[in-house]
Amino acid sequence: MKHTDRASGVWPPATMPFRPDLSIDFDRYIEHCRALLKGGAHGLAVLGTTSEANSLDFTERQTTLEKLVSAGIPAEKLLPGTGAPSIGDAVRLTKHATSLGVKGVLLLPPFYYKGVSDDGLFAFISEVIARVNDPKLRLYLYNFPQMSAIAYSPDLIGRLIAKFPETVVGLKDSSGDVAYVNTLLERFPGFAVFPSSEALLLAAMKKGAAGCISATANTNIGPISKLFDTWNSAGAEELHRQVSAVRNLMVKFPLIAGIKAVVAEQTGHKDWARTRPPLDPLSSAQTKELLGELKKLDAGALV
Amino acid sequence: MKHTDRASGVWPPATMPFRPDLSIDFDRYIEHCRALLKGGAHGLAVLGTTSEANSLDFTERQTTLEKLVSAGIPAEKLLPGTGAPSIGDAVRLTKHATSLGVKGVLLLPPFYYKGVSDDGLFAFISEVIARVNDPKLRLYLYNFPQMSAIAYSPDLIGRLIAKFPETVVGLKDSSGDVAYVNTLLERFPGFAVFPSSEALLLAAMKKGAAGCISATANTNIGPISKLFDTWNSAGAEELHRQVSAVRNLMVKFPLIAGIKAVVAEQTGHKDWARTRPPLDPLSSAQTKELLGELKKLDAGALV
Numbered sequence: 001m002k003h004t005d006r007a008s009g010v011w012p013p014a015t016m017p018f019r020p021d022l023s024i025d026f027d028r029y030i031e032h033c034r035a036l037l038k039g040g041a042h043g044l045a046v047l048g049t050t051s052e053a054n055s056l057d058f059t060e061r062q063t064t065l066e067k068l069v070s071a072g073i074p075a076e077k078l079l080p081g082t083g084a085p086s087i088g089d090a091v092r093l094t095k096h097a098t099s100l101g102v103k104g105v106l107l108l109p110p111f112y113y114k115g116v117s118d119d120g121l122f123a124f125i126s127e128v129i130a131r132v133n134d135p136k137l138r139l140y141l142y143n144f145p146q147m148s149a150i151a152y153s154p155d156l157i158g159r160l161i162a163k164f165p166e167t168v169v170g171l172k173d174s175s176g177d178v179a180y181v182n183t184l185l186e187r188f189p190g191f192a193v194f195p196s197s198e199a200l201l202l203a204a205m206k207k208g209a210a211g212c213i214s215a216t217a218n219t220n221i222g223p224i225s226k227l228f229d230t231w232n233s234a235g236a237e238e239l240h241r242q243v244s245a246v247r248n249l250m251v252k253f254p255l256i257a258g259i260k261a262v263v264a265e266q267t268g269h270k271d272w273a274r275t276r277p278p279l280d281p282l283s284s285a286q287t288k289e290l291l292g293e294l295k296k297l298d299a300g301a302l303v
Numbered sequence: 304m305k306h307t308d309r310a311s312g313v314w315p316p317a318t319m320p321f322r323p324d325l326s327i328d329f330d331r332y333i334e335h336c337r338a339l340l341k342g343g344a345h346g347l348a349v350l351g352t353t354s355e356a357n358s359l360d361f362t363e364r365q366t367t368l369e370k371l372v373s374a375g376i377p378a379e380k381l382l383p384g385t386g387a388p389s390i391g392d393a394v395r396l397t398k399h400a401t402s403l404g405v406k407g408v409l410l411l412p413p414f415y416y417k418g419v420s421d422d423g424l425f426a427f428i429s430e431v432i433a434r435v436n437d438p439k440l441r442l443y444l445y446n447f448p449q450m451s452a453i454a455y456s457p458d459l460i461g462r463l464i465a466k467f468p469e470t471v472v473g474l475k476d477s478s479g480d481v482a483y484v485n486t487l488l489e490r491f492p493g494f495a496v497f498p499s500s501e502a503l504l505l506a507a508m509k510k511g512a513a514g515c516i517s518a519t520a521n522t523n524i525g526p527i528s529k530l531f532d533t534w535n536s537a538g539a540e541e542l543h544r545q546v547s548a549v550r551n552l553m554v555k556f557p558l559i560a561g562i563k564a565v566v567a568e569q570t571g572h573k574d575w576a577r578t579r580p581p582l583d584p585l586s587s588a589q590t591k592e593l594l595g596e597l598k599k600l601d602a603g604a605l606v
Contacts, residue, residue, distance in 0.1 A: 022390070022430070054415035057391025058361050087325070087580065088360025110581045112357035112414060114450055120581035127325070127580055147417055149452060150581075277390065277430055278413045278423035278453075 005138065006169050006192040007103050008210045009042025010201075010225045011079055012217035013050040015259050016064075018274045024060060028269065030071045036218070040225030042211065043077040044068075048106055049147060049174070050215040050256055053081050055276040058089065062096050075101035079213075083108025083142060087124060091131040094139075104138030106172055106213075111148035118156040125160060129167055139167050140192065144174035151175065154183050161188060172196060172213045182207060198224045199244040205231040216250045219262040245297055253282060253290050261287045262294065308441065309472050309495040310406050311513045312345025313504075313528045314382055315520035316353040318562050319367075321577045327363060331572065333374045339521070343528030345514065346380040347371075348475070351409055352450060353518040353559055356384050358579040361392065365399050378404035382516075386411025386445060390427060394434040397442075407441030409475055409516075414451035421459040428463060432470055442470050443495065447477035454478065457486050464491060475499060475516045485510060501527045502547040508534040519553045522565040548600055556585060556593050564590045565597065 014036060017028040033044055046068065047053040047061055056064065061082075069075050082093035082105040090107065097105050110116070110124055129137065141160075145151040152171065160168040170192030173181050178200060184193050185207045192210035195201065201212045201224070217224050220243060227239045250258055257275055261282045264272035275281050282290065317339060320331040336347055349371065350356040350364055359367065364385075372378050385396035385408040393410065400408050413419070413427055432440065444463075448454040455474065463471040473495030476484050481503060487496050488510045495513035498504065504515045504527070520527050523546060530542045553561055560578055564585045567575035578584050585593065 049416075054388040055390070055413070057387075057389045057395070060389075060391060084360075085357040086360045086363075087358070088363060092360070110358070112450060113352075113581060114452075116581040117583055120583045123580035123583075147415060149417075277426035278416060278419040280420055280423045280426075 006210065007043060007079055007140070008192065010040070010198075010211055010217055010221070010228045011043040011045040011194070011213045012036050012041050012221060013045040013048040013213055013215055015215075015218050015256065015263060016051045016056075017269070017272050018276055019271065020274070022274075022276055024056070024064065025271065026064070026067045028272070029064070030068060030073070032263070033068060033073055036221050037073070037077065039221035040229075041217065041221050042225065042228070043079060043103060044073070045079045045081070045106060045172070045213045047081040048142065048213075049144060050218065050259065051081070052256065052276050052279065055279070058093075061093060065097055065100055065102070069100050076103050078102045079104050079106055079140060081106045081108065081142060083111070085110045085112040087127050087131070090128050094128060094132045094137065095134065098132060098134050098137050101136075104140050104169065106140045106142040108142045108144065109148050109150040109152065111150060114149050116150055118153055118159075121150070121152070121156055122159055125168075126163065129164055135166075137167055138169050139164070140170040140172055140194075141168070142172050142174070146175065154180075154187055157184065157191075158187065161191065170194065170210060176200075178203075181209070185209060197247060198227065199247045201227055202231055202236055202240040214247070215255055215259055216247050218259045219250070219266065220246050246294065249290075249293050249297060253286055254280070257282045258286075258290055261290060265291055309513065310346060310382055310443070311495065313343070313501075313514050313520055313524070313531045314346040314348040314497070314516045315339050315344050315524060316348040316351040316516055316518055318518075318521050318559065318566060319354045319359075320572070320575050321579055322574065323577075325577075325579055327359070327367065328574065329367070329370045331575070332367070333371060333376070335566070336371060336376055339524050340376070340380065342524035343532075344520065344524050345528065345531070346382060346406060347376070348382045348384070348409060348516045350384040351445065351516075352447060352477070353521065353562065354384070355559065355579050355582065358582070361396075364396060368400055368403055368405070372403050379406050381405045382407050382409055382443060384409045384411065384445060386414070388413045388415040390430050390434070393431050397431060397435045397440065398437065401435060401437050401440050404439075407443050407472065409443045409445040411445045411447065412451050412453040412455065414453060417452050419453055421456055421462075424453070424455070424459055425462055429466065432467055438469075440470055441472050442467070443473040443475055443497075444471070445475050445477070449478065457483075457490060460487065460494075461490065464494065473497065473513060479503075481506070484512070488512060500550060501530065502550045504530055505534055505539055505543040517550070518558055518562055519550050521562050522553070522569065523549050549597065552593070552596050552600060556589055557583070560585045561589075561593055564593060568594055
């Protein structure tokens, strides 16, 4: 089976800027997306957790995609999140994104009910695929049990691939569970698996991963995309150490707020530091500490 | 301060019937709601967890309320759930419900992000109230950490009551944490607190609770509403034992699916047993066991 249409590379989950009234600053968002692509990103995993997509309303999630495509960001470089707790909303968001020509969609499991069975998840996803009813649909499962409290088990993934081999083509793992990622890579060759951290990228590439979808790629895209492009070369270990050091520092702070604080510093636009409730921005003290520590790492291009 | 407009009594979270194609069977739903009111319910907490509201899409949640009101169910007997992970969606659902004249709304916290601070929740709810901007809004917090993974802490509730004394008027507690409920009843006299179980109703009434919003009231409304109406009388203890025995049996099975299986038996309409994915219906064996055990309890009016 050919898998030439599957996503690969470093796809940053582009963070979203909000104005003082909490509305989306689309111009600044488009500017950030363009900068990531220019900086080496192979595509953009927009409207995921780092984009605060679940803090956007139903209409805003669709408008965001339309604005990006209208601005000339190629739709085939977009992997938007279209998950929702209800079949109906997930279908509408997925249909809309697919009709715009995106590379694929990242689907969270229905994240309200807890203790849901694999049978229930299988029924949910089967129903979504049946109702979207579009041969162009490429679905990447979005595994993030720390947020959704529901995991895509390897057995469930095997059932989905068997039933929808041309549709269920990959997975982003945000659990950080290396054993889980390795199990998927071993059991499902050709399935496009993306760990969520550049610190796991090199080891995962050696086992056949598709790349990574990492929040911290928002602030460090150059070195991370270079690591992907050269992972099989002599300098890869040193590059791995560099990007991992930055990553390991970033995750000591609330991740989404921390990324936004760094982007605010990088761009000189203080509004970038704003989050939508219920997320809090970093405090001034946290921001100062994070930026100071980044400078010590000689991550000079960043801050 | 007068609190004559605050909800009290037994408000069942009316369960939703789905057709074979998973669409809502509105006629049957209205019939069930009428039966609950006729059976003694003081009102209906529609569109909560038991109603599978988060498995309904954004439009269905609004249509459901409109259908109920059009069918002649008094709006002031409705406490719909209007929570959503985003401010925008929560505002639209809350505005819509308030404009229909409902008694109040039950608001889940934003349930996607985990580890959210009290400050973040306070900002979220303050923003929802400001944007709904309707003096008729009466907000009941919906505390269900087992599903939302976020709790309304007593300190946060105190801050909300202090800022919005006429708006933030009550809480449904689905955590089952008696100490939490007692803390709220002690700290916030006049705040309308509803435990989620009839087994906790009698003890809670003695401490000043407003009633209960219990899933299992869907199948046993007569005795439970009688317990509320007569809690301060001689027969209350015996009634408490009876309704608690039924409740304690019901919660041994997946609760929502179990309630639907019993309603299917009570009404003779097998379609009632259907759930929307990701929830599974009871298996035949589970259904047989549940109905058999209920009969043994001499809950004869039920099955």
